[in-house]
Amino acid sequence: MSVAAAAHPEHExxxxxxxxxxxALYTDTLSYIERLHRLLLDVVKDEFExxxxxxxxxxxxxxxxxxxxNEVTAGELxxxxxxxxxxxxxxxxxxxxxxxxxxxxxxxxxxAVRISLTEKGREMRLIVTELWARHVETIEExxxxxxxGFACLEDSMRLLERFWSDQIRYIY
Numbered sequence: 001m002s003v004a005a006a007a008h009p010e011h012e013x014x015x016x017x018x019x020x021x022x023x024a025l026y027t028d029t030l031s032y033i034e035r036l037h038r039l040l041l042d043v044v045k046d047e048f049e050x051x052x053x054x055x056x057x058x059x060x061x062x063x064x065x066x067x068x069x070n071e072v073t074a075g076e077l078x079x080x081x082x083x084x085x086x087x088x089x090x091x092x093x094x095x096x097x098x099x100x101x102x103x104x105x106x107x108x109x110x111x112a113v114r115i116s117l118t119e120k121g122r123e124m125r126l127i128v129t130e131l132w133a134r135h136v137e138t139i140e141e142x143x144x145x146x147x148x149g150f151a152c153l154e155d156s157m158r159l160l161e162r163f164w165s166d167q168i169r170y171i172y
Contacts, residue, residue, distance in 0.1 A: 029160075037084075047131050055098045056124055060091050064100055064121050065128040071116040073106065100124055 044058035066082035074092060077083040095101040100121035106112040139145055
């Protein structure tokens with residue numbers, strides 16, 4: 001019996017073979033998303049270990065990568081999708097202390113803090129950019145996933161993201 005059917009036995013009788021199959025695919029996909037995120041962090045961590053980078057962890061490196069050339073407030077980090085975790089203030093504090101991010105109070109709203117990468121932060125971002133470029137080169141050479149395959153994957157992920165966002169807003 002599936003997790004969903006165990007949690008909602010009334011759905012057991014109404015599930016068609018097709019919806020049961022979709023449920024299995026959906027839950028498998030959720031597991032893949034979780035594993036892929038953890039693997040992504042491990043890939044970045046492994047690269048930093050090879051390079052001897054010890055003052056930035058993989059979550060912080062992805063944050064630097066996602067900020068890029070933008071100047072944003074701490075609140076915008078999550079709303080723009082630059083940061084996925086829950087402890088953004090801790091990571092920002094560590095990155096400021098290590099000299100990767102500069103911060104200053106917003107002139108209009110003194111409560112808001114604008115952040116941007118320092119030169120050191122841009123160098124760290126370049127390391128991640130070069131890692132992605134090597135990955136793309138290997139993927140192309142091995143014909144692992146085509147451009148069309150990635151486009152289809154991105155479209156599917158975007159639709160799933162929109163669906164989940166709508167769930168949070170109680171649209172469905």
